[in-house]
Amino acid sequence: MSEDMIFDVVVVGGGPAGATAAHDLARRGHRVALLDKAGRIKPCGGAIPPRLIRDFAIPDRLLKARVTSARMISPKGVAVDMPIKGGFVGMVDRCEFDEWLRERAALAGATRVTGSYEKITRDAGGLAQVSFRAKGDSAPQTLQARLVIGADGALSQVGRQEVPGADQARFVFAYHEVIATPSAETSDSDRCEIHYRGALSPDFYAWIFPHGKTMSVGSGSANKGFSLKTSVRDLRSDTGLSEAATVRREGAPIPLKPLKRWDNGRDVVLAGDAAGVVAPASGEGIYYAMLGGRLAADAAAECLRTGDARALATARQRFMKLHGRVFFILGMMQYFxxxxxxxxxxxxxxxxxxxxxxxxxxxxxxxxxxxxxxxxxxxxxxxxxxxxxxxxxx
Incomplete structure (x- = not known):
């Protein structure tokens, strides 16, 4: 097999984690393929903190709103405003934001490939063969790589096939409707709302997040028998948003805690939702996904440099050293x-x-x-x- 036909790393999944990993590796001169489905958008409130904007050089034009206050609404309807003094929370539209991250990776030198991941096999020499199927194709195609980063979401097929324990992950299921923002008289463009009423979510919360011309109205729950669509319908009705035009509807599982293992000890490491890095209690995932993607890229680069597959485990080790305590505290908050x-x-x-x-x-x-x-x-x-x-x- 010709060396120029082999990728150093194939990144499966083009969300914030995968796109960040591909970008960081391509900038270092590695040969990278970024494999992603066409038209995939994750349901997400789209909140990003200033730390993310700084660390990952996000341009202001991607911010649809700057939230300076959060309104917490209790089951009895008591509203508590929490102003953000001296700061803000940025709001992005994941459709635009994720595509910008993928395009940045391509500009850094990553090869974009569109298709649905199927499986990983190995050739006689142990080289990973990443099979995928492009839309409309009857037969799969193959990308060959020394390493694979699985950033293909909470139900990661890469993780389930390659990483022990990945199939035991637990989830909150999230659903939101992106709606057209009402007139300025009936909406507050710099405030988000978080609703803590059991009828809207028995074990998580519901939300209304501003995105400039649109808003995200959603809810989450780990209770499979709970109707998230009914919850969002009721939330829109209660807040006077029933008549607003619906732009799109999205739903997906969100992991509850980081997996105990992110790599297979050989040639695969996970990142983002695939690794379980969504904060308990808050459901925040974009920052942690991008950091996880960066740490996976660092681990992959070190593995390529040394040939030592043990380097792949450093992605999780470094992440948990930085944020493990925060995840534990937030998990206890959600439980209590x-x-x-x-x-x-x-x-x-x-x-x-x-x-x-x-x-x-x-x-x-x-x-x-x-x-x-x-x-x-x-x-x-x-x-x-x-x-x-x-x-x-x-």
Whole structure:
């Protein structure tokens, strides 16, 4: 086989994780193929923090809105506004955002390939053969690669076929409707809404996120018997959005926690939703997906340089060192506060607290725990305890 017909890395999946991995590897001079389905869009509120914008050089023109406040709405309809002092949350349209990331990877030298992944086999020399099928083709085609990065979403076929334990992942299922934004008199372009009512989601939350000319109205739940479409219909009705034109509808599973293993110890490493890197409680995934893609690219580059497949495991090791504690804390938050409407009512009440608001936004915007104010953390701990023991009113 001619060397110029072999890719160093085939990246399966062109979302934020896969496109970032392909871009980073191509910039280093590696021969990269980015395999992605045509017309795939993930249901997503589209929130990105300033840290992502800085670290991944995202141009301002991709921001459809700059949210400076979040309105938390309790089961009883109590609204608590959480202003973002000195910062903002960027909102992107995933249709445009993901395509821009893929095109950036191509401009860096990655080869874009459109088709649906099928399987990985190996030739007699152990070289990975990535089979895919282009739309309308009766027979599959093959890409040959030294390494494969699986960034093909929560139900990753790469992961299920290649990485032990990947088929045991648990999910929240998300559904949203992108609608035309009503007139300025009936909408607030710099505020998002998060609804914590059990009727809208028994174990997660529902949302309304502004995207400039459009809005994302959605809900998520791990309860397979719960109707997310009914939830979104009711949310639109309750908020006066029933008559707004629907642009598109999307649904997909969202992983609940990082997988215990991201690589097969040989030639495959996972990234993004395929690796399970969506934050519990908040459902935030774009930043963590792009960071996971970058770390997978670093691990792949090191494996190619040294020939040591153990380098692939460093992607997960580095990610968990940076964010494992945050994921644990958010997972505990979701477990304690999202179980029923009484606790959700208490959770929204806690969000009135200035310390909670300040520390929440500082941690979100900078993607790290705020450690310099231990007294504030102690105050929050005792307030949380009072609400859990029903010693505080909501």
């Amino acid at each position: 506060w999202y179980r029923n409407d009484r606790l959700r009512e208490a959770f929204v009440s806690i969000c009135k607290d200035p310390d909670v608001q300040r520390l929440t936004w500082e941690a979100y915007m900078n993607k790290e725990l705020v450690r310099r104010d231990p007294i504030a953390h102690v105050r929050i701990f005792f307030k949380d305890l009072a609400h859990l023991l029903r010693l505080a009113s909501t």
